[in-house]
Amino acid sequence: MPTGSGPTKVLFVCVGNTCRSQMAEGFAKAYGKGKVEARSAGTSAAGYVNRSTIVAMKEAGIDISNQTSKQVTDEMLQWADVVVTMGCCSADNLCPVTFKGKKYDWKIDDPLGRPWEVMERVRDDIEEKVKGLISAET
16 A cells, blocks of 8 residues: 555554564565565664564574664654554554554564563564565555
């Protein structure tokens, strides 16, 4: 549902932009080449990508080591065709009333500080959700 020609612009948002939204951005860039343009941000961005997140994504064959943690801005929300929140707040509360794109709320556990198996489960869950989103939106 791009606003013009070109790929669908997807913004993934979580709290710190250190883990879940970073994974989603990485998977969307890997699986959505030419179909989606992905970005991620946090409602309270931590300013770094968690090391364990980078390792978990490398296990899945995706390098996100060059991604950075960013604070969500009005400009990012205006840029997006699709906004996906991941445990920070509802997309309805995050997006301005003027937002005309699609909004999704994914209930995904925060794996930070939890056992490695939780990180892997969350990563695999996000991977499947991103694949489904790309199929639905392109």
